[in-house]
Amino acid sequence: MSVNKEIKRITTHILQEMKNKGEKIAMLTAYDYSMAAIVDEAGMDIILVGDSASNVMAGHETTLPITLDQMIYHASSVVRAAKRALVIVDLPFGSYQGNSKEALNSAIRIMKEAGAHGVKMEGGVEIAESVTRILTAGIPVMGHLGLTPQSIYKFGTYTVRAKEEAEAQKLRDDALKLQELGCFGIVLEKIPAQLAKEVAESVRIPIIGIGAGGYCDGQVLVVHDMLGINKAFKPRFLRQYANLNSVMNDAIKNYISDVKAKDFPNEKEQY
């Protein structure tokens, strides 16, 4: 990690201190240099290069098609922009489920080729061996429980997870297991707020929620969703902080009409 003397880089230790002090952690996705620079300058604690890039950048219906090479491309662009935020990168579907050696190789590629600061992996006890192997190599790992989009074909829908006691208990056990293995934090996606509260109170490590209520130690959203770039995606948990779709649409329409009307470029806009 290159160290900028003026800006103190967020580390996993700082995140732990934040939880200890009750200071909330802000996390947002980014997938390219320009967006990551804006997100970082705003003061984000963690930038997640999520495999949601498969949806919002590539237009796929699920996160499954994105490849390790594509994640490395997105991550390296984000790392070049992030001066302060900790940059965590999703291990994509198929890059870690096979065996722990393959998982380690994937994580090492993300660290070496993209310059990332850690990886995120979906799953609990079933990926314990891979998590351990990656951690043993000195790579910080963030867990991801609840709605895990890489398993969408197993779940069948994107509805709230762990409403039934058996699934809630597995999630509690998985969270404790990920902590015991040495994960520095866990994302909880789309689960009841009370369950997220219980988990956040029962583990020492930071719990970052998305659709998991206000008791988590921090929150994460997909940047295109919270900026209102995606018109169609409006789940209950999403707060839209801007309507960039409409702002961009107006700007682009104005450009088209200026070009057609021979108004652009004018005298001052040419050489």
Ligand code: KIV
């Ligand atoms: O890929 C992603 O953007 C994520 C967040 C939704 C947590 O995993």
